[in-house]
Every structure is written in structure tokens, then in C-alpha cells.
Amino acid sequence: MELFYYAVFGGLAAVVAALELSKTNKDRINTSTAFNSFKNNYLLVYSLMMAGDWLQGPYVYYLYTTYGFGKGEIGQLFIAGFGSSMLFGTIVGSLADKQGRKRACVTYCITYILSCITKHSPQYKVLMLGRILGGIATSLLFSAFESWLVAEHFKRGFDQQWLSLTFSKAIFLGNGLIAIISGLFGNLLVDTFSLGPVSPFDAAACFLAIGMAIILSSWSENYGDASENKDLLTQFKGAAVTIASDEKIALLGAIQSLFEGSMYTFVFLWTPALSPNDEDIPHGFIFATFMLASMLGSSIASRLLSRNSPKVESYMQIVFIISSASLLLPILTSFLVAPSKVKGGGISFSGCLQLLGFSTFEACVGIFWPSIMKMRSQYVPEEARSTIMNFFRIPLNMFVCIVLYNVDAFPITVMFGMCSIFLFVASILQRRLSAIADKPSEYYVCSS
Numbered sequence: 001m002e003l004f005y006y007a008v009f010g011g012l013a014a015v016v017a018a019l020e021l022s023k024t025n026k027d028r029i030n031t032s033t034a035f036n037s038f039k040n041n042y043l044l045v046y047s048l049m050m051a052g053d054w055l056q057g058p059y060v061y062y063l064y065t066t067y068g069f070g071k072g073e074i075g076q077l078f079i080a081g082f083g084s085s086m087l088f089g090t091i092v093g094s095l096a097d098k099q100g101r102k103r104a105c106v107t108y109c110i111t112y113i114l115s116c117i118t119k120h121s122p123q124y125k126v127l128m129l130g131r132i133l134g135g136i137a138t139s140l141l142f143s144a145f146e147s148w149l150v151a152e153h154f155k156r157g158f159d160q161q162w163l164s165l166t167f168s169k170a171i172f173l174g175n176g177l178i179a180i181i182s183g184l185f186g187n188l189l190v191d192t193f194s195l196g197p198v199s200p201f202d203a204a205a206c207f208l209a210i211g212m213a214i215i216l217s218s219w220s221e222n223y224g225d226a227s228e229n230k231d232l233l234t235q236f237k238g239a240a241v242t243i244a245s246d247e248k249i250a251l252l253g254a255i256q257s258l259f260e261g262s263m264y265t266f267v268f269l270w271t272p273a274l275s276p277n278d279e280d281i282p283h284g285f286i287f288a289t290f291m292l293a294s295m296l297g298s299s300i301a302s303r304l305l306s307r308n309s310p311k312v313e314s315y316m317q318i319v320f321i322i323s324s325a326s327l328l329l330p331i332l333t334s335f336l337v338a339p340s341k342v343k344g345g346g347i348s349f350s351g352c353l354q355l356l357g358f359s360t361f362e363a364c365v366g367i368f369w370p371s372i373m374k375m376r377s378q379y380v381p382e383e384a385r386s387t388i389m390n391f392f393r394i395p396l397n398m399f400v401c402i403v404l405y406n407v408d409a410f411p412i413t414v415m416f417g418m419c420s421i422f423l424f425v426a427s428i429l430q431r432r433l434s435a436i437a438d439k440p441s442e443y444y445v446c447s448s
Helices: 002-021 033-054 057-066 071-099 101-118 124-141 144-155 160-192 199-218 232-245 247-274 283-305 312-326 329-336 349-379 382-405 412-436
Strands: none
Touching: 002 283, 002 349, 033 101, 033 144, 033 160, 033 199, 057 071, 057 160, 057 199, 057 283, 071 101, 071 124, 071 144, 071 232, 071 382, 101 124, 101 144, 101 199, 124 144, 144 160, 144 349, 144 382, 160 199, 160 283, 160 349, 232 247, 232 382, 247 283, 247 312, 247 349, 247 382, 247 412, 283 312, 283 349, 312 349, 312 412, 329 349, 329 412
């Protein structure tokens, strides 16, 4: 079966290379030298930030097991991370609109570096503190950087269409190429150089420190609503009123929560799905394959976003339907393929089919990120961008916490079925968003 892994990886790599090399002028956006310099600076910083994040991911669970913690205790640590992102992260992320997005990005670096440092301690309370800090950092990563980029892009007078170019390149690099390189680099540190499971966290801290130095030296500050008479509670109320009064923003938030909730659930489910009988599967290589599939998706998104037709609101309906179908595969194979009862060994035939389906889902993830960023830049008002984006993450984090708490309570097929239903609902909401996309916005932000 090793040949199967290489065939899938090689096939995806060939398609990605062909797509990138075959781009015509119609697929490219003509930009200015000033914009290219601005874009490259942001891509460098974003790539360093994502390297700091990706280096940690594959080794968090493993590190906790080396400290002697069981599945229940590790589950509590993970729940603390998502809970922290929902509670403290929302508050800290929302402060970016008032206190400055550059400052929030620097706060992300400092918070995540401190989280990395806590990994050196085997003490449960210290590790719990690290998860809380990591949850705050995650909220900042997915709100402050995008908010800074959008505000700075328009402040410098660049064309709105050029923004989609930065989005698609950021996902291609940060969520694709950097993820693959980070996985290989982490494997080099832990296995080849035998530096231990903490070494990827130390490397992550170094990359974050380099990125922070670039931010401090080359980024200018920008704000959302910087009025002094608005406290945090008023800011939250204003964001809530904005979401409630504009159907497009509310739909966008629901779509994002449904898709990302399914995506984070998938992260926990793909390993037991591919190895139900403790089959020996190459986790690192499969992870790299998924990231390559994500690169394929972002490359497709880059082409779609560079053209005026089809609109992002239209093609995302199809993407959600495909992603919903791809997560139905574990359920279908459980009925159509006789389950193997042999412990260990290589990946089964049903596992091979599911791997293809999961790779398709990851390609949809690659299309989703730059596309949702483009829609947020169109619909979410600038004065409360970070606050509203963190509001969107509250139901997401609640959902993931519930899933983690009940991960052993339901069969894996039920969990995948739930995700598939969520993605199908997202396609219905996307259809509604597409129907009202051209209507003028009705939002207003409370100014009292």
C-alpha cells in the first residue's frame, strides 16, 4: 500500500505544478510595484506566523503523553485551549479594533512564544496555562492579521481586486507549503536529530520572534473604531447589532462557523477513521498529502478570484456540497465495504477510498480560506472588523469543545454524518447569501 500513498501525493503535486505553470494573463492580476512590495512583506510575516503554528500541531498530543498524561487529561487541556479562544481570545481580539491591529499582531507573537515556553514543564497547571495562552493567540492569528491587512490595503489606495491575490497567496504558502515544510522540519528535529518533542516548540518560538521583529520594524498601525468613548461592552453591543441588522453578515458568520466547526472536527477524526484496527499508517506523510491538497484548492481559488465570473458567492455553494459529500465516505464505506477485523497491518481498501475523499475535503478547505476572506472584506464593516470576526468564532469554539468532550460518546460515522449535514446547511446558507449579495448593506454600528 505504500505505493498508494506516493501515487496520491505525486498526483496532487503534479496537478498543483500544472495549475501554477499553466497560468495565463487571464489568470493573473496586473499590479503595481508598491503593491508587490507590500504583499511580499505581508506574505513573509504570515508565513513565519503560520510556521510557528504548524510546527506545534503534530507534537502537542505526543508531548503530553511523554509527560505521562492520559487521554482524559489531554482532552481537558485541548478543551481549555478552545475555551480560552472563545472567552479570553474574543475579548483580546476585539481590543485590536480600538488599540491597534499591529499591536494585536505583536501580542499574538508574545502570547504564543510564552505558550511555547510552558511546554518545557511537565506540570499540569503550567501546561494548562500554556493552552490558555495558545487559545488567546489562535483568536488573534485568525482576526488581527487579516484585519490589519484589509485596513492597510485600502489605506494605501490599492485596488480591491488585488486583495484576493494576497489572500490566495497567503493560503497557498501559509496553509500549504509552509505546513508541509514545518511538518518535515519538525520530524527532522524530533526523529533525525533526536532533540526531543519540545524542540519543535522552541523552533516555533524562534520563527515567531523573527516575525515579530519584522512587524515592529516595517508595519504601520491601523485601527477600527478608535473613539475614546467606547468601552469594550459597547463595542461588543455594536458588533452584535451589526450582525443582527445585516443578513449578509449574519449568514457569513453562520457559514464560517459551520464549515470551520466541521473542519476542526475532521482534524480529530481522520486518524481513527483511517486506522480503525490500529493499522500502521504514515501520519506525517498523510498530513503532508492533506496540505498539498489544500495547496491545490488555494491554487484553484486564485484562478477563480482573479476573474469576475463566477462570483465567489456562487462557486462556494458547489464547494460546500462537494465537501459535504466527501465527508460522507466513511459512512458509505462502512455499508459497502466489509470491515476488516485484522489488527495492525497496512491501510485497508476502505481506508484508501476515505483518504481520497479526505484529500478532496482538504482541497475544499484550500478554496474556502481565501474565498471567505474575500467575502469578509466585502461585507464586514471596517470599524468593527476584528470584533465581528471573533464573534464568528464563539459558536465555532463552543461546538469544538462539545465535540471534544463527547468524542467517545458517539460512533465515528455519526460524527462524520453530523459534519456532512453542517456542510450541506452551509451550502444552503451560501445560496441565500448569493441571492442577496447585490443588495445594499443595512448594517449600522451602535455609537452610543
